[in-house]
Amino acid sequence: MKINVHSERYQRQVLLPEIGEQGQELLADAKVLVVGAGGLGCPVLQYLAAAGVGYIGIADGDVVSLSNLHRQVLYSLEDVEHLKVKAAAKAVHRINPEVEVKQYPFYLHNVLALELLPKYDIVVDCTDNFATRYMLNDACALMQKPLVMAALTQWEGQLAVLHAGANGTAGINYRDIFPEPPGEHEVPNCAQAGVLGVLPGIIGTLQAAEVIKYLTGVGALLSKGMLHFDLKTGSSWIMEVAPSASRTGPADRQAFLLTNYEWYCGARDVAEIGSRELPTLMEQGAVFVDVRELQERPELPVPHQRLPLSELRNRSAQVEGKEVVVVCHHGIRSIEAVRLLSQWAPAGQKLYSLKGGIMALSAINQSK
Amino acid sequence: MKTTVLFFGALAEITGKGSVEVADCSDTDAVQHAVLQQFPQLSERKYALALNKQLLRSNAPVQEGSTLAFLPPFSGG
Numbered sequence: 001m002k003i004n005v006h007s008e009r010y011q012r013q014v015l016l017p018e019i020g021e022q023g024q025e026l027l028a029d030a031k032v033l034v035v036g037a038g039g040l041g042c043p044v045l046q047y048l049a050a051a052g053v054g055y056i057g058i059a060d061g062d063v064v065s066l067s068n069l070h071r072q073v074l075y076s077l078e079d080v081e082h083l084k085v086k087a088a089a090k091a092v093h094r095i096n097p098e099v100e101v102k103q104y105p106f107y108l109h110n111v112l113a114l115e116l117l118p119k120y121d122i123v124v125d126c127t128d129n130f131a132t133r134y135m136l137n138d139a140c141a142l143m144q145k146p147l148v149m150a151a152l153t154q155w156e157g158q159l160a161v162l163h164a165g166a167n168g169t170a171g172i173n174y175r176d177i178f179p180e181p182p183g184e185h186e187v188p189n190c191a192q193a194g195v196l197g198v199l200p201g202i203i204g205t206l207q208a209a210e211v212i213k214y215l216t217g218v219g220a221l222l223s224k225g226m227l228h229f230d231l232k233t234g235s236s237w238i239m240e241v242a243p244s245a246s247r248t249g250p251a252d253r254q255a256f257l258l259t260n261y262e263w264y265c266g267a268r269d270v271a272e273i274g275s276r277e278l279p280t281l282m283e284q285g286a287v288f289v290d291v292r293e294l295q296e297r298p299e300l301p302v303p304h305q306r307l308p309l310s311e312l313r314n315r316s317a318q319v320e321g322k323e324v325v326v327v328c329h330h331g332i333r334s335i336e337a338v339r340l341l342s343q344w345a346p347a348g349q350k351l352y353s354l355k356g357g358i359m360a361l362s363a364i365n366q367s368k
Numbered sequence: 369m370k371t372t373v374l375f376f377g378a379l380a381e382i383t384g385k386g387s388v389e390v391a392d393c394s395d396t397d398a399v400q401h402a403v404l405q406q407f408p409q410l411s412e413r414k415y416a417l418a419l420n421k422q423l424l425r426s427n428a429p430v431q432e433g434s435t436l437a438f439l440p441p442f443s444g445g
Contacts, residue, residue: 128445
């Protein structure tokens with residue numbers, strides 16, 4: 001069913017000189033993908049449906065639970081234990097039966113993202129975990145797809161319109177602000193830290209507003225920085241972000257598809273080995289990788305390859321071998337290098353950072 | 369010379385306050401160092417720094433009245 005832009009339903013919105021019938025047509029023709037139908041997703045879906053966005057995709061593999069209802073306002077008691085996408089689609093049709101809804105009852109992963117994103121004009125990040133957030137950011141960066149991201153903690157929210165620079169430029173990337181994901185358990189989610197139901201209502205509504213602004217070309221998007229909102233003080237604060245020259249993240253589709261985001265974003269931590277375990281690993285034929293810059297000396301006293309960290313930050317690389325020992329001078333840069341290499345590692349490969357760096361390695365060789 | 373330091377999200381939980389003042393620092397590295405000395409637990413966290421509401425990527429001088437914010441990534445949705 002096509003949206004009837006002349007309907008009385010949209011009259012107050014069409015009255016706005018910046019929107020008009022032309023703007024309403026733009027909304028009717030638009031396709032928006034909402035990833036995550038939780039606290040943020042609910043207000044996004046509610047307002048986009050009410051505003052007359054013609055086609056909305058909803059991706060979420062979760063079911064509604066009782067502890068969702070204080071903030072996920074599209075759902076009611078009868079939806080508990082039912083798929084969120086199903087309940088959300090039902091709610092959207094209750095609000096506006098003219099909106100076409102496509103349900104994706106699963107968690108989005110990288111292969112699917114590459115398949116789905118080209119079908120949409122803009123993507124809304126309403127996810128509640130770093131794995132999907134980084135994946136979605138990287139996918140949208142590769143495909144130059146605008147992404148309205150938001151994230152919450154307790155009383156505060158963040159929001160930015162990514163990959164939507166002026167005049168078709170790349171715009172800002174989530175990794176410009178947070179180049180690498182935090183470690184597991186470092187950042188609590190809503191289930192662990194709690195959240196006031198109103199907060200996703202406010203931030204999600206702002207996301208919906210940015211989507212409508214983007215689709216109709218009205219106003220200035222929040223695309224040059226990140227908004228921080230504090231519910232306790234009612235204050236908002238915008239940090240300006242200049243796109244970074246040296247950006248992390250997969251350089252191309254292949255590197256993107258090879259990235260295991262679950263693992264990369266916390267379901268692991270860097271394994272460090274000390275000089276005690278080293279002889280065993282060497283006997284097993286471990287491959288050594290030196291990630292110091294090319295001019296740094298002394299040369300490692302074992303066969304090795306050189307992959308400077310500065311290069312790894314800019315392009316993907318894969319090391320052959322079942323066991324790989326990453327070495328730098330002191331064992332600090334090698335931790336970052338293992339994190340980076342782990343994104344592109346072949347299945348079953350074990351990456352280790354050598355504690356103490358080349359100093360530890362030299363000590364072993366001398367004691368032989 | 370005083371620099372105001374702001375903490376957002378879970379970082380404010382660690383420091384126990386939303387902001388502190390740091391005295392006699394001429395650049396952002398020095399401010400960050402002073403803050404980490406006072407709150408060593410912050411060094412285990414990932415955060416972005418913003419000087420006067422601009423994302424900071426390298427050391428920069430601070431002036432009287434400058435504000436340095438510590439922003440962690442948020443996870444919830």
